[in-house]
Amino acid sequence: xxxxxxxxxxxxxxxxxxxxxxxxxxxxxxxxxxxxxxxxxxxxxxxxxxxxxxxxxxxxxxxxxxxxxxxxxxxxxxxxxxxxxxxxxxxxxxxxxxxxxxxxxxxxxxxxxxxxxxxxxxxxxxxxxxxxxxxxxxxxxxxxxxxxxxxxxxxxxxxxxxxxxxxxxxxxxxx
Amino acid sequence: xxxxxxxxxxxxxxxxxxxxxxxxxxxxxxxxxxxxxxxxxxxxxxxxxxxxxxxxxxxxxxxxxxxxxxxxxxxxxxxxxxxxxxxxxxxxxxxxxxxxxxxxxxxxxxxxxxxxxxxxxxxxxxxxxxxxxxxxxxxxxxxxxxxxxxxxxxxxxxxxxxxxxxxxxxxxxxxxxxxxxxxxxxxxxxxxxxxxxxxxxxxxxxxxxxxxxxxxxxxxxxxxxxxxxxxxxxxxxxx
Numbered sequence: 001x002x003x004x005x006x007x008x009x010x011x012x013x014x015x016x017x018x019x020x021x022x023x024x025x026x027x028x029x030x031x032x033x034x035x036x037x038x039x040x041x042x043x044x045x046x047x048x049x050x051x052x053x054x055x056x057x058x059x060x061x062x063x064x065x066x067x068x069x070x071x072x073x074x075x076x077x078x079x080x081x082x083x084x085x086x087x088x089x090x091x092x093x094x095x096x097x098x099x100x101x102x103x104x105x106x107x108x109x110x111x112x113x114x115x116x117x118x119x120x121x122x123x124x125x126x127x128x129x130x131x132x133x134x135x136x137x138x139x140x141x142x143x144x145x146x147x148x149x150x151x152x153x154x155x156x157x158x159x160x161x162x163x164x165x166x167x168x169x170x171x172x173x174x175x
Numbered sequence: 176x177x178x179x180x181x182x183x184x185x186x187x188x189x190x191x192x193x194x195x196x197x198x199x200x201x202x203x204x205x206x207x208x209x210x211x212x213x214x215x216x217x218x219x220x221x222x223x224x225x226x227x228x229x230x231x232x233x234x235x236x237x238x239x240x241x242x243x244x245x246x247x248x249x250x251x252x253x254x255x256x257x258x259x260x261x262x263x264x265x266x267x268x269x270x271x272x273x274x275x276x277x278x279x280x281x282x283x284x285x286x287x288x289x290x291x292x293x294x295x296x297x298x299x300x301x302x303x304x305x306x307x308x309x310x311x312x313x314x315x316x317x318x319x320x321x322x323x324x325x326x327x328x329x330x331x332x333x334x335x336x337x338x339x340x341x342x343x344x345x346x347x348x349x350x351x352x353x354x355x356x357x358x359x360x361x362x363x364x365x366x367x368x369x370x371x372x373x374x375x376x377x378x379x380x381x382x383x384x385x386x387x388x389x390x391x392x393x394x395x396x397x398x399x400x401x402x403x404x405x406x407x408x409x410x411x412x413x414x
Binding site for chain 1: 182183186187190192217218220221222224225226227228229230231232233234235237238240241242244245246401403
């Protein structure tokens with residue numbers, strides 16, 4: 001089982017990195033988080049029940065560890081990172097009218113969401129977990145998953161509209 | 176559809192989370208109302224754009240250090256208890272074995288432990304031929320009773336070596352040892368007093384643990400068996 005577990009974890013690495021990127025916002029910090037998560041999962045491997053979802057289990061370990069670390073490091077997490085918006089505003093002028101929002105910009109918009117919203121957004125829309133599985137990872141009821149996810153997508157939509165609207169406005173409002 | 180179609184219903188529709196009945200109701204509501212259709216489109220679009228934003232990361236080969244953290248020997252040391260260190264030694268193998276046996280002999284001398292002969296003939300060796308790692312087994316030593324727990328098992332040429340812990344009221348102190356064999360034919364090769372409290376899994380002192388490591392290395396022991404392999408090799412269905 002140990003080898004199966006290790007193989008499963010290696011296959012999961014890209015997805016672990018994606019979820020880590022939604023928690024820790026820099027690439028290096030995200031990969032550190034992935035590494036710590038893998039080490040914790042290996043140490044706690046007896047707690048994993050074969051036949052259950054390895055991805056959900058590891059996402060939960062990752063998020064719990066991240067929350068513990070953040071709580072220890074600083075009293076509160078900035079819900080809205082002003083630097084993120086600064087970057088976006090600064091780059092807006094460089095977009096031409098035809099350009100869609102660059103995907104990196106979308107990632108920045110997602111990063112600007114509160115943690116509880118971007119976690120659930122990435123778990124469901126990127127990692128393609130069901131609401132039920134996401135609820136287990138986040139240890140909240142399904143109803144909470146749905147309300148957070150709905151708010152996250154509305155916020156993302158409005159941020160995208162706001163950004164692309166401003167860009168598109170310069171050339172006649174085409175999207 | 177009667178009543179208001181909420182954001183959450185539309186979102187669940189887009190995400191394929193509705194049961195067939197509700198799915199059909201929402202589908203009809205979307206067809207019949209431009210405003211509802213626009214809201215559903217918003218949920219579809221945000222899902223796709225979020226997925227796309229991470230697509231490059233999902234398609235990227237993970238850095239080697241992450242793969243190593245999972246696959247390396249280092250990882251193996253983490254997952255098996257007790258940790259088995261690979262000892263870099265310039266001693267010839269025979270000398271290493273002599274050291275290991277020397278230490279074991281020393282401990283037998285110091286602690287009036289059961290002698291190797293008694294251990295070898297006792298149900299301790301027999302108990303090693305079954306019982307997967309981590310599952311305590313009761314063995315009788317004369318009038319006394321002790322608990323043997325295999326800690327981990329390593330494939331060696333011609334069979335397996337198994338690290339074990341032996342504890343119980345009938346023993347002066349908890350012991351840790353190694354037995355090797357195959358089928359029903361097992362012998363206790365090393366037994367040393369562990370420094371922990373009786374029955375506990377407190378690690379033996381560094382020198383004694385090292386002697387076990389040296390011995391296992393000398394025997395050419397491979398990576399420890401997984402739980403599944405333990406069950407297959409030493410579980411009930413194995414015999």
